[in-house]
Amino acid sequence: MQISLNHYIQSVERMYRLFDGEELSRLLSLRDVHVGNKNLRSSDIASLVEGNCVAPLDEVIICHLLCVKALHEKEYLEAYSHQRQCVVAVVRILQNQKEQNWCLPLMYTACLDLRLVAQKAEATAAQSEGKILEKAAESLLSCFRVCAADNRTSDEDTKRLGMLYLVNQLLKVYFRINALHLCKPLIRAIDSSPLWHQFPLAQQITYRYFVGRKAMFDSDYSTAESYLSFAFQKCHRNSHKNKRLILTYLIPVKMLLGYMPTVGLLEKYDLLQFLELISTVKNGDLRGIDSVMEKHESFFISAGIYLIVEKLKIIAYRNLFKKVYLEENNHQIDIANFQAALQMMGEEDMSSDETQCIVANLIYQGKIKGYISYQHKKVVVSKQNAFPPLSSL
Amino acid sequence: MSNNDNSVENGLTIHGTCMELCPTEEVTLRMKEKLVHVLEVTSSGHKLVKSFCRSAANSNLAVPRMLRPFGVLSDTVHYLLLELSNRTDVKMSVLYDFLDDRLRAVRQDMTIQRLPPEQCVILLEPMIRFYVYYGYRLYNHPISEYDPVLNRKHLLECIKWFLNCCDKLDSTQTVQCDINTIIGNFNSLDICKTSPELYYDRILIESLYILSNLDDIHPLHRYLALPGHVKKASALKLAYYIALANMNNNYVRVLKLSKHLCPLTFSVLSLYLPTLQRKALHAMSHAYNSKHLVVPVEVLKQWLAFNTLEEVRAICIHYGMSLVREKDGICFEKAKFKNNVEQHRQLCFQAKILQLKLDEVLSYTI
Structure with missing residues (x-):
């Protein structure tokens, strides 16, 4: 007809x-x-x-x-x-x-x-x-x-x-x-x-998704987090594909801010590329991070999250140092012990000076509570809460 | 559609017909008005070069007889940067100002004639080296003689233009691997030439782009998206790793890697050094925060590439730290760090570029 x-x-x-x-x-x-x-x-x-x-x-x-x-x-x-x-x-x-x-x-x-x-x-x-x-x-x-x-x-x-x-x-x-x-x-x-509140919700979500990605591109991570979270939470539960897209960006931003996604979530949205990354970051396995980055290089680059993943190394350093600290069970730790841990985990050419530099930045960012003594080549960490949870920063 | 657009563009393109470094009309006018620069007076008489002229309302710059075609522009750049730059009878800042102005006129001719990318890159590359070279050499000159902001503006303008051309060439050109191009490349390496040749080095410019924008993450995004054969070049990788280390404020690694840089890339990094040192000292004021503990001045000099112990002391005091133990140690206290004072201006003086002349800087490859 x-x-x-x-x-x-x-x-x-x-x-x-x-x-x-x-x-x-x-x-x-x-x-x-x-x-x-x-x-x-x-x-x-x-x-x-x-x-x-x-x-x-x-x-x-x-x-x-x-x-x-x-x-x-x-x-x-x-x-x-x-x-x-x-x-x-x-x-x-x-x-x-x-x-x-x-x-x-x-x-x-x-x-x-x-x-x-x-x-x-x-x-x-x-x-x-x-x-x-x-x-x-x-x-x-x-x-x-x-x-x-x-x-x-x-x-x-x-x-x-x-x-x-x-x-x-x-x-x-x-x-x-x-x-x-x-x-x-x-x-x-x-x-x-x-007129913001009069715009349809679907349009608001699309908008926040793109503006969140833009913020990420400009390395403004807290803005990116709030925009992408809004998009993810409000996105319709049946829009599986869209939710997956949002998560591709939201997950690395969240990780940088100290929130690790669950395996269930990654499985549900078929984002298992992040799974290995999460375990290597958690374990402070720097060699592992490099190999994950190499393996999924094209995915990370095309999604525009490669540099964020690079930044996750700082979190890995923090986790590694925390392990050393727990192992030593002492609030005074030799720089040499941190250095040895870094060398063991893949940074073979790590010097004592560079180790101090990494620790100094972690202290500066509040990820370690304590101070460095140059003369004694030791890091003295706070007796309480020496490694505050990243999500609390 | 797009083909149509292109043909329209081509139809509008103007081809210059001026075969001299300076159009005759301008020569007559400037001779009459006594507007000849001292650098345009040579032992063999006057040799004028077209000067930069702002496009204003009512003035038509698109006149073929006033514009120089590619070959003449190339000769002009050659003459300016390889011959005139050897003149020693004027102050360096005067020489720079003159060359800057005449190169700007070259760029204007390029724009008006819409030269194709493969020609633009050849003209732009030596200009970029020129701006980097003088950006470092004139750094400590008073503002009345030399303006670092303008230098940076022109530098970035040239770099971005150059890279844009490279992107266009990438998208049109498939990598040629036939035997003729390889032989052609060998011929261009002819080392017996008497005068140094101008050619273009993309890896160098890509590296300069990263290193001259260390506080910006976008050049890194660009690097990651580059075609594989460019990305793998070791000199460019070095620049990328330095930028990554800087992104994480790893000053020890930045300065360790900087030892492998070539003179031009090193001098660009040197301009960033005060910022790096300031950020490092700020972080250290938190990390080494103590009223009793000290960090030796000698160690700071070594970590942050200061020139002298005296300089370390002066700069630490500038940011509010105190000297202890007969001035041999710095006592860091985070509460005392002055974040609102102006950034210090001392530069790393070991840059190799100081021992080089402009023509040497123009011709080396990395």
């Missing part, structure tokens, strides 16, 4: 006149069943639609159907340029509709589709180096400007409610083309927005 082109145009127009943004966006989505309808793939779409439908909606329909046609022909670059025109037409509609925002779902759909088509075009065009996605981001920004500028309308009807959705799409693009420096103004715009 495939509807005719005329019938399709009429239903789109009807939804437009009924202010039904949801249904309208479905009819203009590239991910809806109507895309498979052969009747909509005429060779002369523009002349058939034009005059048959109210302006400026006709242009949206033309671009949309041209894009569908190009996709069927696997002409992804062409599909992408049609979808860009479609977004331009949608922007025009938005600009004309003062003090109303029922059209936002249409904008969401057009923008999401644009990003997906751009990704597809990017993958097929050799040597594009992210240029297509960069251009797509410009289109998304044009939508963003229209939304952000709508600041005189009441809180229910303002197009500013669409900002977060667009920012999320932009963040996805910027992460993909490795242009994280462009995220900053977007983050500032959202963080200063008074």
